[in-house]
Amino acid sequence: MTSIYTLDLLNTTLDPLNTQELVERTLYHSLRKHCVGRGYTPDMEEFDQTKQGYNQYLEAFKTINEEKGFSIEVFNSGTPSDRELRKVPRIAIDTQGFSTGNVGLDQKPIYTEQEDGTFNKELAPSLLSDLYFNIFIVAGSITQLRILKSIVAIAIPKMNYIPLYDNPEKFIYTNFLSYTDTSNRQIDSPYSIMTIYRYICPDLMEIPYISIQAGIHPFVEYELDAVLKEVELKIK
DSSP, X not given: OEXXXXXXXXXXXXXXXXXXXXXXXHHHHHHHHHHHHTTSSOOGGGSOSSHHHHHHHHHHHHHHXXXXXXXOEEEOSOOHHHHTOOOSSEEEEEXXXXXXXXXEOOOSOEEEEOTTSOEEEEEOOSEEEEEEEEEEEEESSHHHHHHHHHHHHHHSOSEEEEEOSSOTTEEEEEEEEEEEEOTTSOSSXXXXXXXXXXXXXXXXXXXXXXXXXXXXXXXXXXXOOOOOOOOOXXXX
């Protein structure tokens, strides 16, 4: 098994320019999967990707509310206005952005084969990047808050690997940094309490290899014709 927090990020199904998207989808998938496993979120994969399927998905939330008292929605990183919504209870991903990492890469050019049999000469970025993100936990009671925290603790480990959402043989590495507890402060209502966890995914490849030269033909055959000539040495 391989970790993608180094160069293997290029071998994922997403374009390497979408490193942030890959991380966000992986975090979302892990959170959603554990919410489904605990019975607080319907599994969206069981519903058709149609308007009717979406309505059935929403109805499934109502069933969970009746059986368990509340359901949990998981939100991926969206627009600033989306992230500021306070829907209880919920878990939301808020990506902060990239910062300079600590691992440098070999600056010797490499050659990658293309579909037409030619090669591209490429150069790796000189330094990897660290991606920072927050996890917002918003609850309407202490009981809800405890359940939300337990789900996040399992879905996004304090210091461990999370399998990629589209390739379980590869991973991202998450490292917990800090948390802010706003339980004693009113947000939108007296019943809304929130905790913010801050994490880092270190040493990711923010940009792909830089192409220096394209269409290089491989060295297949080399012919050497040697012509021997007689040399007459005259001694005078």
